Amino acid sequence: MIPRAGNLGKDTMKEEQKISRRKFVSTTTGTLATIPLITILGERRAFGEDAAAMAKLDESNPTAVALGYKHDADDVDVDRFAKRATEEGKKQFCDNCLHYKPSEEEGWGPCAIFPGFVVAAKGWCNVWVKAEAT
Numbered sequence: 865m866i867p868r869a870g871n872l873g874k875d876t877m878k879e880e881q882k883i884s885r886r887k888f889v890s891t892t893t894g895t896l897a898t899i900p901l902i903t904i905l906g907e908r909r910a911f912g913e914d915a916a917a918m919a920k921l922d923e924s925n926p927t928a929v930a931l932g933y934k935h936d937a938d939d940v941d942v943d944r945f946a947k948r949a950t951e952e953g954k955k956q957f958c959d960n961c962l963h964y965k966p967s968e969e970e971g972w973g974p975c976a977i978f979p980g981f982v983v984a985a986k987g988w989c990n991v992w993v994k995a996e997a998t
């Protein structure tokens with residue numbers, strides 16, 4: 865069947881929409897599948913190591929800088945990370961973050977976001993997520 869001139873544009877648009885939808889679904893699925901894997905690998909590495917042997921995260925570490933990490937949460941640049949200045953934000957510290965694991969070294973513990981390092985219990989970064997109640 866030869867498409868009429870009026871239908872040609874509609875058919876082409878429908879086909880493009882199908883391709884776009886397919887591409888969106890495959891891209892989104894791949895991205896979403898990767899995030900938990902990174903998190904799991906990060907947590908295994910961070911929590912599997914001996915915290916006492918880990919270096920303290922340097923605030924000048926490029927990832928730490930990008931995420932606004934500070935050993936003392938009061939030092940966070942609230943111009944860049946305004947959520948830390950809110951009433952809720954002021955209650956956020958590494959030691960009540962989901963990614964933090966207490967260790968024998970008082971005041972410091974491994975963090976899944978910074979594998980191989982310990983972070984300060986009273987620190988903060990922009991990835992803070994409320995720890996589940998235990």
Ligand code: SF4
Nearest residue numbers: 958961964975989992
């Ligand atoms: S992810 Fe949580 S524990 Fe790790 S540095 Fe950020 S606030 Fe602290």
